[in-house]
Amino acid sequence: MKPQQSSSPGTVDVQAFIDSQRFSPYQWMILIVCFLVVVADGFDTAAIGYVAPSLTREWGVSKLAMGNVLSASLVGLALGALIAGPFADRFGRKPVLAVSVAVFGLFSLATATAASAVELSGWRFLTGMGLGAAIPNATTLLAEYAPARRRAFLVNSMFCGFTLGAAGGGFLAAVMIPEFGWRSVFVVGGVVPLVLAVMVLALPESIRFMVLRDWPAQRIGSVLRRVAGSAQFQASRFTLPDDQADKLRSPLGLILSQKYRMGTFMLWTTYFMGVLVFYLVTSWMPTLVNETGATPAEAALIAALFPLGGTLGAMACGWLMDRIDPHRVIGVAYFFAGVFTLAMGHASSGSYLTMLTPVAGLFMGAGLVSMPALAASFYPTQGRACGVGWMLGIGRFGGILGAVAGGTLLQLGLGMSAILSMLAVPSVLAAIAVAAKGMAGEAKPSQQAAVANEA
Known part of the structure; x- marks a missing residue:
């Protein structure tokens, strides 16, 4: 296919060009490396949970200290x-991603040397900094090389690596801990990211970032030729479909400006509630x-079904988002997550609970995993990494609240039925918030072509 160009001879709109091409082997390379980064991120994020029982036995760590x-x-x-996010919008997606991956790799290795719970907490905090920084930049880099017609599906596919990494880490830990001890899990979680950091350096910088920062046309053209494969074009100037006024703002100022403020707050609310x-x-x-009478093994199996269902849900949700209004798709996913979480709380037997849990996880996973793709399509190049990063960061505080709230509710004497029933409320609030964003006039169906070209 011939690349779409503006009316000015020798000028190429880089997003229109990418949208006009097939998904090339070069883009597949970007997808695969970003996917592997997310797998490593999922592994390292979940690693502490897999070693917790060993730490409790070896160090005599209390539940409070482990919390x-x-x-x-x-x-x-x-x-x-x-x-x-703001750093990536200023200095580029590639260098910040490479540093982020190297950071969580190095501090994961350092975690393996911890000799106390306090020291372990410090290393895990620093590891978490790298883990949290990697995801928004992998999302942004992939989104800015993906054609609009397949963007949500590709980004969601990348995010499935997190679940696979977390689940795979459990199987690996089960084999390694009895043979080599709990520290071996963090050694693996450190070495692999360091290898991936080198692989990230082989990736190109975001094509949209290069155009935004006025990189040499020859360098931009070289990357586009690798994306296009055999397609030929001549261009002395490259452009973006972004609003020129957006370039004058700082990344954080942009996402909080009047133009984007409503959408930003609704994205934060939706993701916060879902992560909670x-x-x-x-x-x-x-x-x-376990407190309903199930054995620890049965309880662990049922609990594992919740995140497991999210992988299939995320893929389906991404496919639908590329075809119909993504706000409706995600809103429906959150709504039914609430419905089935409520049903889990009223399950009359273990068999019903076993059937309902993966279905609730499917809808919750679909909604959560799809949020970065929605955020990436909402913000322009100047503030995209910041917008995605701040949504993810705000959401993590929802995770902290969820972890603390669960222990508090249990301490107050509430059981599974009451707690799971209460969780229907934030699920429905997430559905309402994402629907409000869609109805507010931002990224409506009539504007999908324009918004697609902004991501």
Whole structure:
């Protein structure tokens, strides 16, 4: 296909050019490396949970102390996402992504040397900073090389790596800990990201960032030729479809400006509520089920079904978002997540709970995983990494609240039925917030072509 050009001879709109091409092997390389980064991120994020029982036995760590260790990681994740986004919009997606991956690799290795719970908390906080910084930049880099017609599906596919990394880490930990001890999990979680950091350096910088920062036309053209494969074009100037006024703002100022403020707050609200539910369920579901009379093994199996269902839901949601209004797709996903979470709380037997849990997880996973793709399509190049990063960072505080709230509700004597029923409320609030964003006039169906070209 011939690239679309503006009316000015020798000028190429880079997003229109990418949209006019097939998804090339060069773009597949970007997708695969970003996917592997997210897999490593998922592994390292979940690693502390897999080693917790061993730490409790070896060090005699109390549940309160272990809770502090888990919280330290979550706080690091939140701050890493908040800081990295603006940095990436200023200095580029590629260098910030490479540094982020190297940081969580190095501090994961350092975690393996910890000799106390306090030291472990410090290393996990620093590891979390790198983990939180990596995700928004992997999202932004991939989104800015993806054609608009397949963007949501590709970004959601990348995000499935997080679940796979977290689940795969559990299987690997089960094999490694009895043979090599709990420290071996963090060694693997450190070495792999360091290798990936080198792979990230082989990726190109975001094509949209290069145009935004007026990089040499020859360098931009060289990257586009690798994207296009055999397609030939001549261009002395490259452009973006972004509003020129947006370039004059700082990234944070842009996402909080009047033009984007409503959408920004609704994205934050939606993601915060979804992460609150997800972390409360995944953190406390084994305990809740165990207290109904199930064995620890049965409780762990039922709890594992919740995040497992999210992978299929995320893929389906991404496919639908590329075809119909993404706000409706995500809103429906959150609504039914609330419905099935409520049903889980009223399950009359273990067999019903086993059937309902993966269905609730499917809808919750679909909604959560699709949010970065929605945010990436909403913001222009100047503030995209900041917008995605701040949404993810704000959401992490929802995860902290969910983890703390679960323990507090249990301490107050509430059981599984009451707690899961209460979680229907934030799920429905998430559905309302994302619907409000769509109805506010931002990224409406009549504007989809314009918004697609902005991502």
